[in-house]
Each structure stands twice: as C-alpha cells, then as structure tokens.
Amino acid sequence: MRVALFATCLGDTLFPDAIQATALLLSRLGQDVVFPEAQTCCGQMHVNTGYQREALPLVENHAACFADDSIDAVVVPSGSCTGSIRHQHEIVAERFGRPGLREQVVRSRAKTYELAEFLVDVLGVVDVGATFPHRVTYHPTCHSLRMLRVGDKPLRLLRAVRDIDLVELPEADQCCGFGGTFALKNADTSTAMLSDKLRHIGGTDAEYCTAGDASCLMHIGGGLSRLQTGVGTKHLAEILVATERTIAPKQGAFA
Template sequence: MRIALFITCLADALFPDVGRATVTVLERLGHTVEFPRDQTCCGQMHVNTGYQEQALPLVQRFADTFAPYDAVVAPSGSCVGSVRHQHAVVADRFGTPVLRQQVAAVAAKTHELSELLVDVLGVTDVGAYFPHRVTYHPTCHSLRMLRVGDKPLQLLRAVQALDLVELPAADQCCGFGGTFAIKNVDTSSAMLADKMRHVTGTGAEICTAGDSSCLMHIGGGLSRLRTGVKTVHLAQILAATRDEPMVLAAGGQDAGVHAGPEAVA
C-alpha cells in the first residue's frame, strides 16, 4: 500500500514533531510513508471564512498531488474533514465534472490517523509505551464531521503503562474553531475555561487529541494558568516506546514535547 502523508499547515509550520510521529508509528508497523512535496494547504481556512472560489486551486492541487496513492493520512481531523466534505462543495460550485470525480476519489482514501490505523490497517496496539495519566479531548471535526467515535480511545487503551481517565463533558467544543477564537474572543475564552476546568479536574498529566489546533488552544490556556498539565498529540503518544520514550519538557504546550533519545528535559 502506498501511503502519503498530508502534513497540514499547522504541523508543517508549528508542530513538525506531530508529522514525524505519524510517520514513526506507520513505519513501525511496516509501512513506507511518502511525502509529496507538491502538497500545500487544503484550503479549509479559505472555505471557513467565505472564500470558497479562492480555495479552488488548492482543492485542485490536493486532488492532483494525492491521486497516485492508495491512502492519504493526516494528523488532523479538521483538515481531513475539509478534504472529505468541503472539497466536494468547492468542486461542485466552481469546478469541472473531471475535478468532481478526482475530488471524490481522493476524499474516499484520505484518513485521519486513528481511522487509518483502526479501520484501514486493522490495528489498535501499535507497540507504544507512555507511563502517564492521560485524558482525551475529542475534537469537533473528528467527532461530528468524521465520526471517528472511540477509535482514538481504542488506540490509547492499548498503550502500555498509560492511565486513561475519562474527560467530563468531553463532547463540548474547546472554543478554538479557527477564526472563531479571533472573532468571538469572549465566547471562545469562556468555552476554553470550561474545557480547562474539566481537564484539570481529571488529575491527568496530559491532555491529548487528534488536532494540533485544539491542543494549541487548550495548551496555551493551561500554560498561562500554570496548571502543569501538558498537551500532547495522539500521534506523539503512539510514537513513544520503551526504547525511545517521550521526555516531557518544561512548559505547558506540546511544542515543548519531543520524542526520542535526543529529547531534553
């Protein structure tokens, strides 16, 4: 199976360790992951802010770039949701019949990491080791748009030494929502406060999720309050092993978390 990594803008620019961790997990399972260098933004931010037609070249590029592969994986429910749903909307409104067919074909084989592992590869135990108390936040797009269900939880339950604790009101939005957090600051902050209260109430050391965007939002709040709770992407937890453990650096966000022997405390 030819698997391509769609890195996403946020992982590319701010959280490259998340992309590396995704590749690490799949290579450990015996798969070769390719990185198409022609990939760009999926266009989600354009569509979400009302610029659907301007997203058309990005939709076309995505379809062209990932057409040759058997599967496409991304460490983001949000971006995969855009590919699987928004791309069809853009292609229908502004594209050609050929583009519509291309978009449908690529969307059908584009998966969020937990979907690829559980549904496509049939794996829940990836050989991970993570001796920490962890709670899981299901991000809105993965929960409501992709309907990944408990797939991330299945993967976390199989991680050796991990103590998984349930997050109260887990299905409530963290308040990020891309530009929502900028345009509706007060509402976003109130939603974040609720989410942080629930996270800290679990007594967890780590809050994990499948989207770096939500973790950036939650982690920023937890860091400012000096709670000591860190945010770590699901891929990074799955990439950690006994031989290459994850060392949690000082600070609250997963930008300060590195996997592998080169990590520093």
C-alpha cells in the same frame, strides 16, 4: 500499502513533531510512507470563512498531489482537515472547478483517512506497541467526533498503550472553543468555552491532554501554559509512537 502523508499547514509550521510521529508510526506498522512535496493547505480556513472561490487553487493542488492512483491511502493527523477534504473539496470543485476536477477530488476523498480511522478500520490495529507511563486525558475534537464520527477509535488505541493511566475527561464532547477564526471573531465566547475545558482537564489530574487535532491542542495548550498548570499537550500520534527508548521528561504545556 503505499500511504501518502498529508501534513496539514498547521502541523507543518507549528507541530512538526506530530507529523514526524505519524510518519514513523505508519512506517513501523509496515506501510510505505510517501510525502508529496507539492502539498500545501487543504483550504479549510478559506471555505469556513466564506472564501470558496479563493480555496479553488488549494483544492486543485491537493487533488493533483493525492488523487494519484499509485497512492493507496492518504493519512491525515487532523480531523478537521480530513473533514474539509471529504466534505468541502467536492463543493468547491463543483461550483468553481474545471471539468474533471470533481472526479479527481472524489478519488482523493475516497482514500483519505484520519489517523485513528486508518489504524483501526484499514489496518485493523489497536495495539501499536506503544509505551507511555503518564496520566493522560483525551479530548475528542469536534470535527472528528461530529463530522467524521470516529467514535471511540482514539480511545481504543490509547487504552492499548502500555503503562498509560488513561482518565476520562468530564464533558469531553464539549468544544474547546477554538473553531479556527471563531476564536478570533468571538473571543469572549471562545475564552469562556476554553475555561470550561481547562477546568475539566485540571480536575483529572492528568499530566497530558491529548487529541487528534493540532489546532485544538494549540488552543488548549496555550490556555494551560498561561495558567501555568504544568499540564502538557501531545498529539495522539506522539503517544502512539512512544516506546521505552523514546520517552522524554515532560517539559511544559507543549512538551
């Protein structure tokens, strides 16, 4: 299957290891991974803050990159960006786009998958051959949980990882408080929500907190680092790609 990887702007600029892990994981599973170099931001942050018209060039560019019929699937290591592509792009295209853009957007949307969705639902894989001998807890991000409804797919993938000690996160379904510009516009509320999340993570005695969204990991990881907890964060893809050869010592909150 020819699979296009959408890196997301946050992944590209701040979490390149997660993007590289996704590409390597897909390649190991026999996929022909391609990376359209013209890709940029999906426009989520513009739409979420009310700038739908300003998001149009980004939606147009995304459709041009990924609606290509030679691409069988588009994999995104981010629930929030996947949600934007599926639910926001068509709205922007209908309101402000040129004729034909909506059809391009619909074609792109139909073959776009969050990483765990693609592995479990499309490839039918749960055990990806990973090994990760650490105590880990999983935070299900809001977009993946509520918008995409990925359910327990990430947990099923994690449970199949060899040597992992996977511990349940109390009140896992509660938001970490990031929410993009929500964390900036409502800093006090965001900080209070993050404090609850960090307290629950700390109660698990986990070495790592993992999630499928770099944005939530950035927020959570920042809090863990400021408190000097020694708890690290890793994107789901980084754990799923780990083998006995690739395991490295933990190096802090963003290890």
